[in-house]
Amino acid sequence: METVTMTLVQQPELYLECYSVTPDLFAGKSLAEIAELPAHEGKILWKLGDFFKFEGKSGATAAETKIVVNGNVKRMKRFGQQMTGGEIVINSDADMYVGGWMRGGKITVKGNADSFLGIAMEGGEILIEGDAQNHVGSAYRGDWRGMSGGLIRVKGKAGNDIGTAMTGGTIIIEGNAFIHVLTHAEGGTVIIKGDVEGRVGGQMVKGDAYIFGNLLYPLPGFKKIGTVEKEVDGTTYTFDQYIGDLGERKTKKKGEIIYGNIYMKI
Template sequence: MDTVKLTIKNQPDLYLEADTICPDTFAGKKAEEIAGLHVYIGREQHRLGDFFEVSGNAGATPEETKIVVNGDLSRVKYIGMKMTGGEVVVNGNADMYVGAWMQGGKITVNGNVDAFAGTGMKGGEIVINGNAGNYLGAAYRGDWRGMQGGKITVTGNAGSDIGTFMNGGEIVIGGDVDVHVATHAEGGKIIIKGNAKSRLGGQMVEGEIYVLGDIDVMMPGFAYREDVDVDMDGIKGRFALYEGDLGERHRKRKGQTIYAKLYQRIEA
């Protein structure tokens, strides 16, 4: 795998839209060609090389291309957007839409990310070694298609509205989450290793939520069913199983009504 290194040299005054930082766009290009790719600040068009030192040539295909980005990218959006293969490593914080609509490959952020990371994600893997903002793995504003596949792992905390309209894939949060988890979800799995606030699974019709810590307020649309033993992905323990959201219409499969499932650990 050939590696392209980007090191930020000029911080943008406003927010830089850099969806060109993607193995699919870099593939087959030399360093000088990559430096000439277009990025935008509002309507203003710039060169990627105006903001980053570029070294190394990309591989022939996205799968053969690795991008390493060094520096604080708190004002750089759309890193890895729509990527289908290859690898991106960000050594620093990143702004919104990391891995948005991603289909394959892997993104690792050694820092925090802002909102909408993994929005509309269909495949691949995102690892955030830090905290994630709101709308992680959620649908784009006004859309009903959230995360459909792939896996997102956050070692720290996550904000509100994660997994909104989610219907596939997996999200693992190592810390705590804010309100509104898996709202309108129709599938997928969310694991919260810390605590959750309230409004988990509102209008959720299918899928799974696992909470290893406390839940401040349980949604009234979820009914307790039974205590069960869980042994999954290295997580073991006794969990209380709830089903819901009972206020929603639910599909039937082989004559059985399908509900979303919420598991809360009661003993390790």
């Protein structure tokens, strides 16, 4: 795997849309060509080279290309948008839409990520060493297709609307989360190792939520059906199993009704 290191040399005045920073668009290009890739600051069209200097070499394909981002890019959005392979390491905080619509590869953010992390993600892996804000692995505004595959791991805490309209894949929040987890979900798994304020699984048709800490305000649409042992993130724990959302339509598979599940660690 070849590595391109991009280092911030000029901080943008506003927020910069870094949708071109993907292994797919870097692959097979010279550093000069990479520096020519577009980036938007509001409605103004710039080049990546106006803000970053580039070193190293890109691989022939996305899968063979690693991008390392240095400098404070806290006000830069859309790293790794729609990427299909390869790797991005951001040695900083990043702004919104990290790994949005991602299909493969890996993104690591050494600091915090803002909202819309991995929205509508289809595959690949995202690791956030710090916190994430709202709408982790959700659907785009108005859309009914949330995260459908891959893994998002947030080592810190996250905000609200985690896994909205999710249909597949896994989200792990190692810290606390606020409200609205797996709303409208039709599949997928969300694991929250800390506490959750409430509203888990509202209008959930299918999907699994695992909550290790407290759930302060559970929804009335869920019913406890028993206690189960489950292996979660490599370790086996005992959980109380709740099914729901009982107010939502349900599908059947082989004659059995499929419910959404909330597993509360005992």
